[in-house]
Amino acid sequence: MSTIGEVAKLAGVSTTTVSRHLSGRQVREAAAVQASIEALDFRASHVARSLKSGVTRTIGLVIPDVSNPFFAAAAKGVESVSRQLDLNVFLSNTDESVERERSVLQGLIGRVDGVILVPAREESDNTVALRRAGVPIVLLDRRLRAVDDLDSVLVDSHGGAFMAAEHLLGLGHRRIGLISGPSETTPGRERYDGFVAALEAAGIDVDPALVQMGDFKVESGYQATLRLLGLPMPVTAIFSVNNLMTIGALRALHHVGVRVPDELSVIGFDDLELGELLSPPLSVIARPAVEQGVLAMRLLRNRIQGNWTEERQHIVLDTHLTARSSCAPPPNTRDRHAPANRVSAGAY
Amino acid sequence: MSTIGEVAKLAGVSTTTVSRHLSGRQVREAAAVQASIEALDFRASHVARSLKSGVTRTIGLVIPDVSNPFFAAAAKGVESVSRQLDLNVFLSNTDESVERERSVLQGLIGRVDGVILVPAREESDNTVALRRAGVPIVLLDRRLRAVDDLDSVLVDSHGGAFMAAEHLLGLGHRRIGLISGPSETTPGRERYDGFVAALEAAGIDVDPALVQMGDFKVESGYQATLRLLGLPMPVTAIFSVNNLMTIGALRALHHVGVRVPDELSVIGFDDLELGELLSPPLSVIARPAVEQGVLAMRLLRNRIQGNWTEERQHIVLDTHLTARSSCAPPPNTRDRHAPANRVSAGAY
DNA sequence: CGAGGGGGTGGTATCGATTTCAGTTATCGT
């Protein structure tokens, strides 16, 4: 790799002049400089430039898991904007782990101009070191409890969950199982709250036995579903608050042989690419995933460009109900007898 | 952010000593230096370090599309290894575009110690600049025609496609539609070849009308399927060579109302997270996606660590048939009449 | 004709860490 000095020597000018030419200013020997640049196939060193300028033209994107379709979509949104801005993106998975998140965030200091973060837990603020270092941060999809002076792009999880519950209630369901996420995450908490609010609005008490906590991963949705099926008085519907757990739930129902929606209705939060093609097509609370990423990157760009004083922005996008056919009236409205308990108490 | 100089001053030693302490060497005032480091919350600047050492501790991962589950899985594999090695990962999508790939690769020069690349096209070698700059490259999932001195981690696409075709032939299918990928990509070409080889081994001529070219994206699978359904003499089975196009195919069949596998059998290359839960469960050629990423990262690490002379490695992983129930004997073995042509010629 | 200004120049310090080089101390064997 050739340096600016070699270019300068070849063109017979100083490095200053080459640097000026590079930054687009008028230069007497522009032609000669350009020729030398091309002859040597010169490319300015990003590293040296960063050292001098303090700008890396790189951002960090810290998410729980790329293989979750929602985060993959959001990442794509982030990436599409960052490409236009000619920014590179560091991608890191935290696997929902607070420790991993801390070490990842630590490692980003001094390497990036900003960070888009999906925090693993609302309570655990791993951003202090980053913020002390003056790195702008935008929160994506999840909040941090201790912090409200960071931009964020969330969805109306409460409203979405409310809608989901309302949908099931409207069909006549009264015993609705909830596969919930960690209550220490924003979506976990808000979706739980929205669900409960809808039930209470309908005058229904929430039975704690019907709320099964998961960790946003497939396996936990599977296990939670088995627990719900094993209840002495089974549920007639299940609302799963995230896509991966919904997949787990569907798998469990499939393996146990519960027919959807005849015996049990299912609705999930977050659409699945194949949601429409499932048997039956899955009803979901959908949301603009790519757009969330796009907006987060736009907010981050504004901060990076130095609008520090500007009011913090908290964008909340709307969800919508995509009713397909995995939800139907509960079986006991057609058939007065509750279905047999398919899973024995010892099954898990 | 504090610098090594401030630490040195506080500890009453030279920057040299601090630097030595940092790199783990024995130092007289180790305790004082360490105390100063902690007091100032000092972290060595990666940028300055990179400038001096020429090492960035960063790699580039250039793939067509993160929202393709295969690439997401491979990315996760890459990321898991790179985390252990304490390397950062630049993620970039090329969207299957050669131009985008070129600009992305250009932008990586001087920023990374190595690159894992899924080339957009076999013919278009965008790696020359990178290689001239001495950046190690590992090819993932796809080859480059002009280049055989790069490590690669592929799957046995030919064998997988052969298996898929064999599976359908074994069930009695003779008119099999192929939704093929761009022939200028390794998977596109090899899967086509494997498919053709199986047909020829069975003594069947390949009817060009039954081969519909797609571009690895959902929409093209959808369109290709409509074309296959619109044929004067329709196919009894479809083999789709990639997951996204398979999704498109399934959507088309769903919209048109073709029953699988009663009227038409379907098999895809690459498993889908929900493959098992589709109606019917989808038969696929599966492969170890995460492992492909893991192996690619391991190969890259070896190159980065300077084993330049070492023989180039071309790893080819095996695929396997996951037979679920989207493939069955063709309808005409049960019912002598071919099914009615569901799509009119003008439908697309 | 001389002052002023626009447009351009190159030398040099700088960003923050590493590394070479030329020492300076301790430690040890004899």
Place this chain on the structure above:
DNA sequence: ACGATAACTGAAATCGATACCACCCCCTCG
């Protein structure tokens, strides 16, 4: 007790690009 060796030390050069500074040239205007 003296020379040799090992164990450390700090000043200064270095990585490659940028930015400040002083300066130069030439044109224009009063």
